[in-house]
Amino acid sequence: MPLVFASPLAIVGGGTVDGALLRELAEKGVALVGADGGADTIDAAGLLPDAVIGDLDSLTNRAAWESRTRVIHIPEQITTDFQKALYSTEAPVTLALGMTGKRLDHTLAALSAVLQYAPTRRLMLVDEVDVALAVTGCVSFEAGKRERVSIHPLAPIRFVRSSGLFYPMDGLLLEPGGLIGTSNEGVGARVEVEPEDETPWLLILGKERLWDLVAA
Numbered sequence: 001m002p003l004v005f006a007s008p009l010a011i012v013g014g015g016t017v018d019g020a021l022l023r024e025l026a027e028k029g030v031a032l033v034g035a036d037g038g039a040d041t042i043d044a045a046g047l048l049p050d051a052v053i054g055d056l057d058s059l060t061n062r063a064a065w066e067s068r069t070r071v072i073h074i075p076e077q078i079t080t081d082f083q084k085a086l087y088s089t090e091a092p093v094t095l096a097l098g099m100t101g102k103r104l105d106h107t108l109a110a111l112s113a114v115l116q117y118a119p120t121r122r123l124m125l126v127d128e129v130d131v132a133l134a135v136t137g138c139v140s141f142e143a144g145k146r147e148r149v150s151i152h153p154l155a156p157i158r159f160v161r162s163s164g165l166f167y168p169m170d171g172l173l174l175e176p177g178g179l180i181g182t183s184n185e186g187v188g189a190r191v192e193v194e195p196e197d198e199t200p201w202l203l204i205l206g207k208e209r210l211w212d213l214v215a216a
Contacts, residue, residue, distance in 0.1 A: 002090050003051055003070075005031045008214055010089035012038035013082055013110075014058060014126060015102035019045035024173050025095070032091060035081040038098050039065060052180040053088050054081035080109045093122045093214055100127045118200035124213060125202075131210045136198040139215065143186025150204035151181035152206070157199040162190035174201070 008030045012022070022045040034042050045047075045204055047190030051070040054063055055077065063174075064073050076083045086102040099110035110125060112208060112211075117123055118134035123130040143149055145166060151159075155174035162168050166185040174181055182204070195201065205213070 003072075005032075005089065005091040006090070007031050008093040008095065009033060009089060010095040010097055011035050011042050011082065011089070011099075012042050012086045013098035013106070014038050014097060015098040015103070015106060016042065017041050017045075017098040018128060021126070022097070023182045026195065029099075030095070031091070033085055035085040035098075038081075039069075041098055044153045051089075053085045055084070063081050063200070066104075080106075080140050082110055083113050083116070086123075087119075091121070093124075095124055095210075095214075097126050099125055111154065114202070115200050119198065120156075124210075126207065126210060129207055131207050131213060132202045132204045133213050134200055135203050136200050138192070138194045139203055140190060140192045141212070143188075143191045145186060145188030147186040148206060149186050149191060150202075151184060151193065152202040152204060153180060154200050155200055156204060158196045160194045160196050162191070162193045165193075169193065176214060 010025050010030050011033050013035045018152045026047050032042050032049045034052040036047040036056055037058035039049050039052040040060050049069055051064055051072060053072045055075055056073050072088060114123055114134045119136050123134045152205060153174035158173045159169040161170045164187055166187055
């Protein structure tokens with residue numbers, strides 16, 4: 001049975017993570033789970049994860065961790081530690097920190113996991129600069145004038161219409177290796193984006209919008 005969290009959940013990996021942000025998340029009641037060695041990152045921020053999940057090949061001093069919190073060892077090597085943490089948990093909102101940066105293969109693997117799990121859970125990647133919300137279907141939010149609004153396709157997807165963006169997306173087909181929607185801008189009005197189906201895509205905003213997206 002998966003671990004069920006009633007609060008938002010942050011899964012922390014071994015990439016670049018802002019310790020101050022981790023402490024802010026904990027202060028706001030966000031549960032913390034270490035994806036294997038991500039537990040050491042949580043510990044370095046002076047915090048204790050609610051659980052550690054993974055194949056544990058990069059966790060420092062497993063025995064010591066088992067005396068402090070719940071450790072779930074999943075030895076299979078078909079999935080990444082991020083995927084293991086995803087299929088072993090449930091939460092209304094899931095933030096993923098430390099899944100990008102440092103190693104490009106880990107970043108690509110994280111994007112693959114987001115594509116896989118976006119249809120079944122509210123999921124967003126957070127790094128030092130951005131928050132990337134996985135979206136299936138339409139989205140609507142307020143954006144400031146000239147605020148950066150990037151839309152990135154995880155798979156081929158056509159957009160029916162948009163409003164509130166400097167570069168309209170009406171009828172555009174976005175796809176990896178083709179046309180993408182990065183570095184668009186808000187015009188100071190409500191942004192609405194409507195794709196023609198529920199293929200997952202990423203809405204990428206500045207990290208200062210994190211709590212707006214969590215609240216939404």
